[in-house]
Amino acid sequence: MFESAEIGHRIDRKSYDREVPILRAALLEAQLDMAKLAQFPLIIVMGGVDGAGRGETVNLLNEWMDPRYLQTHGMGDPSDEELDRPVMWRFWRELPPKGRIGIFLGSWYTDTIIKHVQSKNGTADLDQSLERARRFETMLADEGALILKFWMHLSRDRQKTRLKILEKDPKTRWRVTERDWEHYKQYDRFHAVAESVIRHTSTAEAPWTIVEGFDPHYRSLTVGKTILDAIRKRLDEAGTEKNGISAPPPLPSIDNLDILKTLDLGQKIDRKTYPDELEKYQGKLALLTRHHKFKKLTVIAMFEGNDAAGKGGAIRRITGALDARYYTVIPIAAPTEEERAQPYLWRFWRHIPRRGRMTIFDRSWYGRVLVERVEKLCSEANWMRAYSEINDFEAQLVRHNIIVVKFWLSISKDEQLKRFKEREDVAFKHFKITPEDWRNREKWDEYEQAVCDMVDRTSTEIAPWTLIEANDKNFSRIKILKTLCERIEDAMKKVRKS
Amino acid sequence: MFESAEIGHRIDRKSYDREVPILRAALLEAQLDMAKLAQFPLIIVMGGVDGAGRGETVNLLNEWMDPRYLQTHGMGDPSDEELDRPVMWRFWRELPPKGRIGIFLGSWYTDTIIKHVQSKNGTADLDQSLERARRFETMLADEGALILKFWMHLSRDRQKTRLKILEKDPKTRWRVTERDWEHYKQYDRFHAVAESVIRHTSTAEAPWTIVEGFDPHYRSLTVGKTILDAIRKRLDEAGTEKNGISAPPPLPSIDNLDILKTLDLGQKIDRKTYPDELEKYQGKLALLTRHHKFKKLTVIAMFEGNDAAGKGGAIRRITGALDARYYTVIPIAAPTEEERAQPYLWRFWRHIPRRGRMTIFDRSWYGRVLVERVEKLCSEANWMRAYSEINDFEAQLVRHNIIVVKFWLSISKDEQLKRFKEREDVAFKHFKITPEDWRNREKWDEYEQAVCDMVDRTSTEIAPWTLIEANDKNFSRIKILKTLCERIEDAMKKVRKS
Numbered sequence: 002m003f004e005s006a007e008i009g010h011r012i013d014r015k016s017y018d019r020e021v022p023i024l025r026a027a028l029l030e031a032q033l034d035m036a037k038l039a040q041f042p043l044i045i046v047m048g049g050v051d052g053a054g055r056g057e058t059v060n061l062l063n064e065w066m067d068p069r070y071l072q073t074h075g076m077g078d079p080s081d082e083e084l085d086r087p088v089m090w091r092f093w094r095e096l097p098p099k100g101r102i103g104i105f106l107g108s109w110y111t112d113t114i115i116k117h118v119q120s121k122n123g124t125a126d127l128d129q130s131l132e133r134a135r136r137f138e139t140m141l142a143d144e145g146a147l148i149l150k151f152w153m154h155l156s157r158d159r160q161k162t163r164l165k166i167l168e169k170d171p172k173t174r175w176r177v178t179e180r181d182w183e184h185y186k187q188y189d190r191f192h193a194v195a196e197s198v199i200r201h202t203s204t205a206e207a208p209w210t211i212v213e214g215f216d217p218h219y220r221s222l223t224v225g226k227t228i229l230d231a232i233r234k235r236l237d238e239a240g241t242e243k244n245g246i247s248a249p250p251p252l253p254s255i256d257n258l259d260i261l262k263t264l265d266l267g268q269k270i271d272r273k274t275y276p277d278e279l280e281k282y283q284g285k286l287a288l289l290t291r292h293h294k295f296k297k298l299t300v301i302a303m304f305e306g307n308d309a310a311g312k313g314g315a316i317r318r319i320t321g322a323l324d325a326r327y328y329t330v331i332p333i334a335a336p337t338e339e340e341r342a343q344p345y346l347w348r349f350w351r352h353i354p355r356r357g358r359m360t361i362f363d364r365s366w367y368g369r370v371l372v373e374r375v376e377k378l379c380s381e382a383n384w385m386r387a388y389s390e391i392n393d394f395e396a397q398l399v400r401h402n403i404i405v406v407k408f409w410l411s412i413s414k415d416e417q418l419k420r421f422k423e424r425e426d427v428a429f430k431h432f433k434i435t436p437e438d439w440r441n442r443e444k445w446d447e448y449e450q451a452v453c454d455m456v457d458r459t460s461t462e463i464a465p466w467t468l469i470e471a472n473d474k475n476f477s478r479i480k481i482l483k484t485l486c487e488r489i490e491d492a493m494k495k496v497r498k499s
Numbered sequence: 500m501f502e503s504a505e506i507g508h509r510i511d512r513k514s515y516d517r518e519v520p521i522l523r524a525a526l527l528e529a530q531l532d533m534a535k536l537a538q539f540p541l542i543i544v545m546g547g548v549d550g551a552g553r554g555e556t557v558n559l560l561n562e563w564m565d566p567r568y569l570q571t572h573g574m575g576d577p578s579d580e581e582l583d584r585p586v587m588w589r590f591w592r593e594l595p596p597k598g599r600i601g602i603f604l605g606s607w608y609t610d611t612i613i614k615h616v617q618s619k620n621g622t623a624d625l626d627q628s629l630e631r632a633r634r635f636e637t638m639l640a641d642e643g644a645l646i647l648k649f650w651m652h653l654s655r656d657r658q659k660t661r662l663k664i665l666e667k668d669p670k671t672r673w674r675v676t677e678r679d680w681e682h683y684k685q686y687d688r689f690h691a692v693a694e695s696v697i698r699h700t701s702t703a704e705a706p707w708t709i710v711e712g713f714d715p716h717y718r719s720l721t722v723g724k725t726i727l728d729a730i731r732k733r734l735d736e737a738g739t740e741k742n743g744i745s746a747p748p749p750l751p752s753i754d755n756l757d758i759l760k761t762l763d764l765g766q767k768i769d770r771k772t773y774p775d776e777l778e779k780y781q782g783k784l785a786l787l788t789r790h791h792k793f794k795k796l797t798v799i800a801m802f803e804g805n806d807a808a809g810k811g812g813a814i815r816r817i818t819g820a821l822d823a824r825y826y827t828v829i830p831i832a833a834p835t836e837e838e839r840a841q842p843y844l845w846r847f848w849r850h851i852p853r854r855g856r857m858t859i860f861d862r863s864w865y866g867r868v869l870v871e872r873v874e875k876l877c878s879e880a881n882w883m884r885a886y887s888e889i890n891d892f893e894a895q896l897v898r899h900n901i902i903v904v905k906f907w908l909s910i911s912k913d914e915q916l917k918r919f920k921e922r923e924d925v926a927f928k929h930f931k932i933t934p935e936d937w938r939n940r941e942k943w944d945e946y947e948q949a950v951c952d953m954v955d956r957t958s959t960e961i962a963p964w965t966l967i968e969a970n971d972k973n974f975s976r977i978k979i980l981k982t983l984c985e986r987i988e989d990a991m992k993k994v995r996k997s
Contacts, residue, residue: 039840085853087899093848098840125623132630133895140888143881144842342537342596344642350591355583383641390638397631401585 002196004466005457006154006211008263010256012218024225025065031232032102036070039100040239041145043232046108049153050191051181052163053214058153058224059106065225072097076107088112089137099145109134110198117194118187127194131201142206147235149249150207151224152199153214157188163215196462203458205386210252211457219255226253251454259453264468266413270475278475282482283322289489290323290359294496299403300359302485305367306410307448308438309420310471311478315410316361318478319485327357333364345369345387346394353398365407366391370455375447388458395464404492405464406485409452410471414445500694502964503955504652504709506761508754510716522723523563529730530600534568537598538737539643541730544606547651548689549679550661551712556651556722557604563723570595574605586610587635597643607632608696615692616685629699640704645733647747648705649722650697651712655686661713694960701956703884708750709955717753724751749952757951762966764911768973776973780980781820787987788821788857792994797901798857800983803865804908805946806936807918808969809976813908814859816976817983825855831862843867843885844892851896863905864889868953873945886956893962902990903962904983907950908969912943 012020035043047055059073074095083091089109097103113130116122122130138148155163164181167173184191199209212223231249270278289295302319304312316330331352340348346366354360369387373379395405412420421442424434441448460466467484471477510518533541545553557571572593581589587607595601611628614620620628636646653661662679665671682689697707710721729747768776787793800817802810814828829850838846844864852858867885871877893903910918919940922932939946958964965982969975 042840082853086851087895087901089895090848090851093845096841096845098837100840123623125621125626128623128626128630132626136891140844140884140891141842143884146842339596342540342598343594344639344644346638347591347594350588353584353588355580386641393634393638397585397587403585 002199002457002460002462003154003156003192003211004460005252005260005453006213007156007159008213008258008260009215010213010219010223010258011216012222012256014218017218017222020222021065024222024229028066028225028229031229031236032067032070034236035102035232036100038236038239041147041235042097042099043102043147043149043228044097044141045102045104045228046110046148046150047104047106047153048108048110048114048151048195048209049212049214050155050160050188050195051184052160052167052177053153053155054217054220055106055153055214057217058151058221059104061221062104062225062228066102070100071102071104073104073106076105076111089133092137096141109137110202114191114194114198118191127197131198134202135204138202138204138207147231147249148207149228149231150202150209151227152195152209152211153220154211155214157192159215160185160188193462200392200461203392204389205382208249208385208388208458210249212252222255223253226255251450252457254450259449260456260468261411261449261452264411264470266411266416266470266472268470268476269473270479272475275475275479278479279318279482282479282486283318285486286319286322286482286489289486289493290327292493294493295489296357297402297496298489298492299354299356299401300406300485300489301354301362301398301403302359302406302408303362303365303367304408304410305365305371306408306469306471307412307417308441309417309424309433310410310412311474312363312410314474315408315469315478315481316363318482319361322482323359328359328361329354330361330363333362333368346390349394353403366394367455367459370459371448371451372441374451375444388455391459392461395459395461399463402492404488406488407460407464407466408469408481408484409456409466410469410477412471414442416472417442500697500955500958500960501652501654501690501709502958503750503758503951504711505654505657506711506756506758507713508711508717508721508756509714510720510754512716515716515720518720519563522720522727526564526723526727529727529734530565530568532734533600533730534598536734536737539645539733540595540597541600541645541647541726542595542639543600543602543726544608544646544648545602545604545651546606546608546612546649546693547710547712548653548658548686548693549682550658550665550675551651551653552715552718553604553651553712555715556649556719557602559719560602560723560726564600568598569600569602571602571604574603574609587631590635594639607635608700612689612692612696616689625695629696632700633702636700636702636705645729645747646705647726647729648700648707649725650693650707650709651718652709653712655690657713658683658686691960698890698959701890702887703880706747706883706886706956708747710750720753721751724753749948750955752948757947758954758966759909759947759950762909762968764909764914764968764970766968766974767971768977770973773973773977776977777816777980780977780984781816783984784817784820784980784987787984787991788825790991792991793987794855795900795994796987796990797852797854797899798904798983798987799852799860799896799901800857800904800906801860801863801865802906802908803863803869804906804967804969805910805915806939807915807922807931808908808910809972810861810908812972813906813967813976813979814861816980817859820980821857826857826859827852828859828861831860831866844888847892851901864892865953865957868957869946869949870939872949873942886953889957890959893957893959897961900990902986904986905958905962905964906967906979906982907954907964908967908975910969912940914970915940 035041047059049055063071063073076091079091092105092109095103095105113127113134117127141148164177164185168177199211203209210227212220214220227249230253234250304316306312320328320330329352336348349362349366352360369379370384370391374384398405421434421438424430456466456468469477469480533539545557547553561569561571574589577589590603590607593601593603611625611632615625639646662675662683666675697709701707708725710718712718725747728751732748802814804810818826818828827850834846847860847864850858867877867889868882872882896903919932919936922928954964954966967975967978
């Protein structure tokens with residue numbers, strides 16, 4: 002979930018200075034159009050870790066935008082007046098009217114997260130307040146509000162660095178308080194709670210946008226651009242008779258860097274080492290899946306990846322180590338007639354394995370947010386809601402002690418071309434290549450965007466994505482086997498002896 | 500919530516025999532159209548108390564309808580296969596495909612309710628499984644499913660009677676088990692849990708329909724007719740480009756009886772007794788609101804009613820007993836410009852009183868499901884979702900220890916006419932009557948339906964409606980004062996001494 006916000010996004014001074022005036026002018030214009038139309042309010046929630054620049058960003062937005070149509074609410078501790086009323090009263094009273102923007106620095110999430118980090122409220126309280134937040138936002142969206150929720154993120158190391166930098170400079174020292182360092186000590190706990198909160202409250206109508214907070218230029222442009230895109234999108238739709246959910250657009254690409262681009266696809270395992278490694282991990286997997294504790298476990302392993310990335314080969318290396326009675330491979334192609342007559346998750350629910358079994362999906366329920374999104378086989382509203390439906394689905398699996406292992410096999414555009422050609426040239430590989438593969442290839446960038454959004458929104462603590470550098474098949478297969486073994490081992494440790 | 504299902508609905512044999520063949524033919528036709536179109540499935544959940552005829556009704560539906568397009572799932576204890584998978588797996592596998600009907604006798608609610616009644620799961624578990632149910636149904640609705648949830652209700656006495664009748668007859672004795680009597684002993688607890696479950700899971704897309712289960716003719720026709728209306732409504736919409744929520748229609752009127760018609764409007768307090776009674780209850784209210792414990796309480800009293808039902812007069816009898824520093828009366832007219840620029844509940848949130856205060860609303864947030872519904876000032880989707888938003892809103896108030904007292908003042912159509920004429924004739928009352936009042940009067944039946952739906956969906960254990968027989972102003976005012984005193988007294992008992 003935070004992967005894309007830990008890859009070192011940055012914008013140099015020169016580009017920043019060039020971009021800002023353009024962005025500011027566009028924001029002012031959008032604001033004015035929004036005020037003139039007066040059909041919807043924009044509610045901005047600004048959350049995140051200390052030192053990630055929430056405050057600075059809000060200050061900047063106030064500088065950039067027209068203060069007549071913008072109000073910022075720094076929600077600190079509630080007043081007497083506010084304590085005398087239901088919790089949500091203080092937020093209701095500050096809601097922006099149609100045509101205006103309200104920025105909440107501190108929101109209906111703040112108290113919930115802090116209390117839970119400090120263990121002052123239990124899971125039941127957490128669930129209840131998240132449910133309240135979700136209903137509140139659904140109601141706002143149904144009433145026409147546009148909702149943008151930003152989470153400014155820093156990795157653990159980066160947070161430390163940031164706090165130290167701020168402390169060193171006499172001009173910014175005052176910003177770092179005892180409390181900030183205390184929060185830093187609780188980084189892991191805070192991180193886990195935040196992850197869970199974001200996962201449970203990223204709905205189609207009000208998803209969280211996670212922004213890497215380390216580089217001020219990057220984060221400022223990203224937030225500004227996201228706001229601009231969202232207002233423009235909504236203004237464009239205002240004329241049309243659109244009834245469904247109008248979701249905010251995905252994270253804009255500011256520095257042309259994304260999680261897939263950070264992968265080191267050059268990683269290799271040479272031909273000599275490979276057989277030993279393969280034997281080692283296949284042996285390990287064989288032992289693990291035959292262990293008596295495995296009877297209490299269930300594994301769902303799932304493969305997505307670029308065309309020709311080597312999913313099939315990788316799957317065969319896994320099944321080679323397994324007992325045929327206890328696993329099934331489910332290739333996912335276009336849905337059958339029976340499947341089309343059901344909700345789209347039905348075709349995956351039907352293949353949920355029993356305890357002690359493993360099911361391997363060759364392509365999966367992520368088709369909805371990949372091919373169906375890019376090829377426009379379903380509406381935006383449908384694939385937007387799919388992220389939270391999928392998270393729900395996987396949460397149900399995990400709650401039932403199913404290990405969900407998700408692989409994305411990534412190859413470079415050049416490597417794909419090489420493999421396509423090989424498939425066309427070699428007779429027995431010919432069946433593997435179709436005109437559709439070539440067509441998909443033309444949409445490489447759109448797929449890349451879809452994959453990044455997918456990882457951002459569905460790589461969760463309970464069911465993380467593992468990105469596989471797959472230019473070298475040997476490297477890819479070993480990393481997959483190794484990851485699978487590790488996940489099973491981890492789960493086994495948790496199985497009580499009996 | 501159960502009020503309308505305890506008023507003794509019944510249909511005589513003759514009418515029943517006349518209606519059934521017509522209904523059956525219509526149901527078969529609707530089923531066939533639905534199967535031909537194959538655009539949406541119908542999912543029927545059948546819940547309710549023992550002896551209220553869930554099983555019989557389902558059997559009857561199977562008899563009436565075409566078995567090729569209908570499947571019933573009596574979900575008993577889960578099998579080994581099912582226990583090996585996540586809880587919802589067994590329901591997913593039985594989902595009807597598009598064009599078909601699936602009846603769930605025993606559903607994703609059954610286990611939740613029973614476990615909670617037997618105190619085998621806590622509030623957190625309950626919250627979690629209701630949340631799961633809600634998300635499941637939202638997903639189904641988003642995927643196009645039509646969902647009907649029936650709750651077959653019996654009052655405590657009626658349940659006892661039913662079980663005894665069944666036991667007496669040798670032919671039906673087998674139906675009554677030990678377990679049924681055990682459940683009967685837990686009636687109150689079961690009732691409270693059911694109320695809470697229904698309140699939390701009556702959404703716009705999948706509301707519960709509560710059916711009085713005592714008279715077999717009534718309940719069979721009601722369920723059959725509801726199903727028919729829902730299928731027809733959806734089929735009619737199938738051609739159009741409708742995108743929003745398509746809610747199932749409200750409870751059909753089968754026997755021309757409703758909760759308002761059961762009120763005994765003839766109740767009176769004579770002129771001699773009235774002054775004493777008024778003094779008594781005004782005195783009581785004065786003392787209660789000046790009690791030191793009242794400082795910890797908050798009261799929101801809310802008046803709705805027919806035009807000319809005497810809301811204003813009743814409110815003045817209350818405020819006559821209060822200290823002007825501690826109460827406010829908020830008359831609700833058309834929203835101001837500022838209010839129109841906000842979500843519709845905003846104008847009520849802003850008037851939430853502090854502790855130790857009372858706010859009286861002369862008309863209220865129920866305008867959304869009364870005048871706005873009947874006069875078509877907002878879309879069906881908007882007023883349909885308002886029920887659960889209002890329940891949410893009131894739940895937030897109650898959680899903050901606010902006492903929510905809701906009055907509906909009911910007068911007969913004749914009495915209204917008399918009062919309208921009086922207003923026109925008497926000079927100083929003239930300002931009270933407008934052409935709009937006459938126009939509203941023409942829609943008497945539509946308003947009556949809206950009021951009944953409102954009471955069915957928003958009279959909750961935490962914030963019940965009190966229906967006031969208001970043909971006699973004296974009777975009305977005393978009943979209101981008395982109810983208000985009682986609610987305050989009850990709440991005071993719960994305030995801890997300090």
